[in-house]
Amino acid sequence: MVSRFIHITFRLLAVVALAVISVGCEVISEGDRLIAIPLPVDTTDRTHVLIEYTGFRCVNCPKAAQAAEELHQTYGDRLIIVSMHPASNPFTQGVARYDYTCDEADEYYKYMGGSATTPFPTGNIDFVQSDHGYMSDYTDWATLLAAAMAAPTQVYLSVQATANAAGDSLTIRTTYSADALTECRLVTWIVEDSVQGAQAMPEGGADTHYIHRHILRRAIGDPWGKAVTARPFPDELVNTAPLQAEAELRHYSVVAVLMDENKQIINAKQTTIQ
Amino acid sequence: MKGERRHSVLKKGLTALSVFIFQFSIAATQDTVFVSGSVQHDGLFPTRDVSGVRSHPRAPWAKIDHLSNNYLDLAVHYQCYDSNAVHFRGLHADTRLELNQWPLLGYEAAFAGHGIGRLSLTADFEWGHITVGDVYGQFGSGMLLNLYENRDLGIDNSLRGAKISLMPVRGLHLTLLGGKQRRYWNCYEDKAWGWNYTQDAALGADLELSVGQWSPRMQDAGVELTLGGSYVSRYEQNDTILTIQDGTAYMYNLPRWVGAGEVRAEVQGHGWDALVEYAYKANDPTMENLYSYRPGQALLMSLSYSRKGLSLLAQVKRSDNMSFRSSRKQTGIAGRLNLLPVFTPQNTYTLAALYPYATQYVGGEWAFQAEVCYTWPRKTKMGGRYGTTLKFSAAHVRGLKEEGSWAINTTTEGEYYTDIHLELNKKINKRWALNALLMYQTYNMQVIEGEGEIVRTGVAVLENTVKLTDQLVLRNELQYLYTRQHEGQWMYILLEFNLWHQLTLSGTWEYNIGGTPGELKEHYYTAEVAYNRGAHRIAAGYINTGSGFNCSGGVCRYTPKQEGVKMSYSFTW
Numbered sequence: 049m050v051s052r053f054i055h056i057t058f059r060l061l062a063v064v065a066l067a068v069i070s071v072g073c074e075v076i077s078e079g080d081r082l083i084a085i086p087l088p089v090d091t092t093d094r095t096h097v098l099i100e101y102t103g104f105r106c107v108n109c110p111k112a113a114q115a116a117e118e119l120h121q122t123y124g125d126r127l128i129i130v131s132m133h134p135a136s137n138p139f140t141q142g143v144a145r146y147d148y149t150c151d152e153a154d155e156y157y158k159y160m161g162g163s164a165t166t167p168f169p170t171g172n173i174d175f176v177q178s179d180h181g182y183m184s185d186y187t188d189w190a191t192l193l194a195a196a197m198a199a200p201t202q203v204y205l206s207v208q209a210t211a212n213a214a215g216d217s218l219t220i221r222t223t224y225s226a227d228a229l230t231e232c233r234l235v236t237w238i239v240e241d242s243v244q245g246a247q248a249m250p251e252g253g254a255d256t257h258y259i260h261r262h263i264l265r266r267a268i269g270d271p272w273g274k275a276v277t278a279r280p281f282p283d284e285l286v287n288t289a290p291l292q293a294e295a296e297l298r299h300y301s302v303v304a305v306l307m308d309e310n311k312q313i314i315n316a317k318q319t320t321i322q
Numbered sequence: 323m324k325g326e327r328r329h330s331v332l333k334k335g336l337t338a339l340s341v342f343i344f345q346f347s348i349a350a351t352q353d354t355v356f357v358s359g360s361v362q363h364d365g366l367f368p369t370r371d372v373s374g375v376r377s378h379p380r381a382p383w384a385k386i387d388h389l390s391n392n393y394l395d396l397a398v399h400y401q402c403y404d405s406n407a408v409h410f411r412g413l414h415a416d417t418r419l420e421l422n423q424w425p426l427l428g429y430e431a432a433f434a435g436h437g438i439g440r441l442s443l444t445a446d447f448e449w450g451h452i453t454v455g456d457v458y459g460q461f462g463s464g465m466l467l468n469l470y471e472n473r474d475l476g477i478d479n480s481l482r483g484a485k486i487s488l489m490p491v492r493g494l495h496l497t498l499l500g501g502k503q504r505r506y507w508n509c510y511e512d513k514a515w516g517w518n519y520t521q522d523a524a525l526g527a528d529l530e531l532s533v534g535q536w537s538p539r540m541q542d543a544g545v546e547l548t549l550g551g552s553y554v555s556r557y558e559q560n561d562t563i564l565t566i567q568d569g570t571a572y573m574y575n576l577p578r579w580v581g582a583g584e585v586r587a588e589v590q591g592h593g594w595d596a597l598v599e600y601a602y603k604a605n606d607p608t609m610e611n612l613y614s615y616r617p618g619q620a621l622l623m624s625l626s627y628s629r630k631g632l633s634l635l636a637q638v639k640r641s642d643n644m645s646f647r648s649s650r651k652q653t654g655i656a657g658r659l660n661l662l663p664v665f666t667p668q669n670t671y672t673l674a675a676l677y678p679y680a681t682q683y684v685g686g687e688w689a690f691q692a693e694v695c696y697t698w699p700r701k702t703k704m705g706g707r708y709g710t711t712l713k714f715s716a717a718h719v720r721g722l723k724e725e726g727s728w729a730i731n732t733t734t735e736g737e738y739y740t741d742i743h744l745e746l747n748k749k750i751n752k753r754w755a756l757n758a759l760l761m762y763q764t765y766n767m768q769v770i771e772g773e774g775e776i777v778r779t780g781v782a783v784l785e786n787t788v789k790l791t792d793q794l795v796l797r798n799e800l801q802y803l804y805t806r807q808h809e810g811q812w813m814y815i816l817l818e819f820n821l822w823h824q825l826t827l828s829g830t831w832e833y834n835i836g837g838t839p840g841e842l843k844e845h846y847y848t849a850e851v852a853y854n855r856g857a858h859r860i861a862a863g864y865i866n867t868g869s870g871f872n873c874s875g876g877v878c879r880y881t882p883k884q885e886g887v888k889m890s891y892s893f894t895w
Contacts, residue, residue: 139772
């Protein structure tokens with residue numbers, strides 16, 4: 049009986065061992081883990097937009113902000129970062145003086161499937177939906193951005209923003225054109241940079257002197273913009289909007305975004321307020 | 323000669339096949355065929371959009387006023403009692419229809435959908451089982467593989483493939499399985515119905531030897547020694563994942579096959595049970611661990627003792643980077659191959675469960691648990707007329723000392739969770755029984771939820787069950803939670819009347835007393851009527867509940883605030 053047991057056991061072990069060897073396991077040695085590749089860069093006029101959903105109570109959001117900043121340093125003015133603080137997510141809520149939310153941020157967040165339970169930090173490139181939905185982890189942003197860079201644009205855009213002497217009114221001139229007739233939506237955002245406030249930090253506790261970057265404050269007009277037709281020659285759209293007199297204009301910028309009929313960003317430009 | 327042998331083998335094979343087919347004939351007098359199944363419906367008519375779900379512009383249920391989870395399980399069993407050449411014993415066909423297009427609140431977005439969630443065919447033999455279709459199972463304590471369904475959490479992580487369990491001789495158990503893991507409705511992503519293994523798949527083998535079955539000396543001594551080992555390998559096609567470091571773009575060289583092994587030994591005898599289990603996972607860079615190549619490890623040690631009236635338990639676990647998923651981009655509660663054993667108590671009282679612990683799969687943890695349960699016998703000084711049971715348990719979880727900054731949930735050395743329990747169960751007289759609980763808890767909200775402070779709570783619970791008449795039973799719960807952090811103090815009252823053992827009327831009131839800057843000062847209440855008859859249960863009521871976490875086995879699902887009319891029905895046959 050015992051010999052039969054041993055015999056069967058060894059036969060089974062042999063089968064298992066064979067299965068293990070055949071399917072195995074790939075162990076990647078330390079020197080082979082990263083493969084250097086050419087930096088993917090869009091050679092056309094296109095500028096891409098990284099939407100960063102964040103909140104001051106989110107512990108890991110500073111890591112995502114750092115990742116976004118690294119991408120910005122790499123791609124320069126080929127990439128615009130816009131940080132959105134959606135009110136629907138509890139990471140943005142709780143203390144009124146650190147409330148960086150705006151209705152438009154919540155509108156876009158819900159459009160992308162965000163809810164109270166969506167884990168933060170998360171983000172999106174150009175309002176494009178990937179295999180896993182609109183939202184993606186910050187570890188994926190470099191990959192998604194590289195894919196976006198592979199799609200050149202045929203729509204061109206430039207924007208200028210000028211404040212009046214009193215500093216209470218803003219005039220935005222947007223010029224757009226396309227190689228062929230293209231139906232678009234022109235969206236304009238006001239973005240504020242370098243806002244000092246509290247932020248939960250990965251190492252624990254909160255940093256009350258944290259600098260929040262690229263905060264979306266509002267959209268000029270409809271959050272989904274105005275319908276325009278881009279033609280092979282430049283068209284100009286002029287918008288005016290009130291400004292808060294006390295606002296430090298040097299921290300504000302205007303982002304103009306052209307979206308296609310699927311609400312995907314096909315080009316964008318950012319300008320400081322003159 | 324060779325030809326004759328081949329002919330003989332062929333003949334035997336055909337004989338076996340014909341016998342096998344014959345066994346399906348239900349004309350055989352001793353064989354039986356029966357159908358079993360269940361229906362489950364849990365629904366909510368939200369009266370107020372407190373969680374903003376109905377205003378969700380992309381949600382297909384945006385204009386739907388009824389949210390529900392619906393399941394229909396159906397199984398056909400054929401049992402064969404005649405001995406035959408292939409030792410065939412039976413056949414089971416299992417299927418489950420899921421209608422969760424507009425699910426209850428708090429489930430992950432991908433949970434929404436409808437279709438056949440389970441389809442499998444199992445053949446039973448004297449020497450084991452063979453399943454084709456959706457397979458479930460667990461290797462050892464589940465540190466490498468635990469395929470299960472939990473409807474409360476919305477988890478079904480079965481593999482669509484095959485499973486073979488062999489018990490060729492006494493004391494030996496071999497399991498081989500493989501397939502593509504279910505991640506909500508990924509089987510409908512292509513036309514292969516989950517049978518396409520080119521993108522991802524998992525394979526596993528488990529061998530368990532009951533040594534005591536082969537040793538007369540061990541049998542005489544009343545001791546059983548079980549040795550086991552498992553291997554699980556996950557395949558996933560290569561992804562292009564980029565990272566930019568110092569202005570240079572790099573692509574991760576990702577392993578397509580990730581292997582993990584586990585060994586275990588368990589000794590049982592004379593009321594004692596000692597278990598040691600160790601698991602190792604090779605480099606598994608995933609989105610969850612920020613593409614770290616560091617191997618994962620887990621060690622579990624458990625010692626328990628049980629005799630009439632007394633049970634003891636002491637357990638230790640150390641785990642590090644042991645999230646093992648079928649897809650490297652999967653996060654959330656779906657797509658996990660393993661389930662680390664939870665070393666914190668599963669609290670059932672509402673306020674005791676207000677701050678539940680969620681296992682830290684990626685960042686790792688040290689977990690300790692001890693429990694003593696003693697029952698004083700009847701007619702003793704402490705036991706009284708009906709006996710008294712006292713249970714003391716303590717659980718403590720803390721972070722690893724090693725630098726774990728690669729973990730997405732920031733790993734910090736220090737206390738994650740502590741739970742110290744003292745519970746008394748006493749039957750006072752024929753009609754009155756009570757259960758009292760005192761609990762101290764420390765909850766590291768930042769580690770467990772991603773933001774917040776360390777919350778220290780004290781909880782007191784008194785539960786009374788009073789048999790007013792033979793047909794009327796009253797149960798009540800009084801609960802109080804004290805804390806100076808987060809939302810502050812809470813109180814909770816439950817009243818439940820059970821009439822004729824069939825009709826249950828219950829109501830709860832929960833109030834946030836507050837006392838902290840984060841206080842809610844809100845009232846939450848529920849009222850429910852439930853009726854049981856045989857295997858049927860129907861319930862309806864009004865609920866107004868706060869947000870929180872629903873946890874099971876260390877896995878948690880956030881449940882948002884909700885208000886509305888709730889209905890449920892279940893039937894098992």
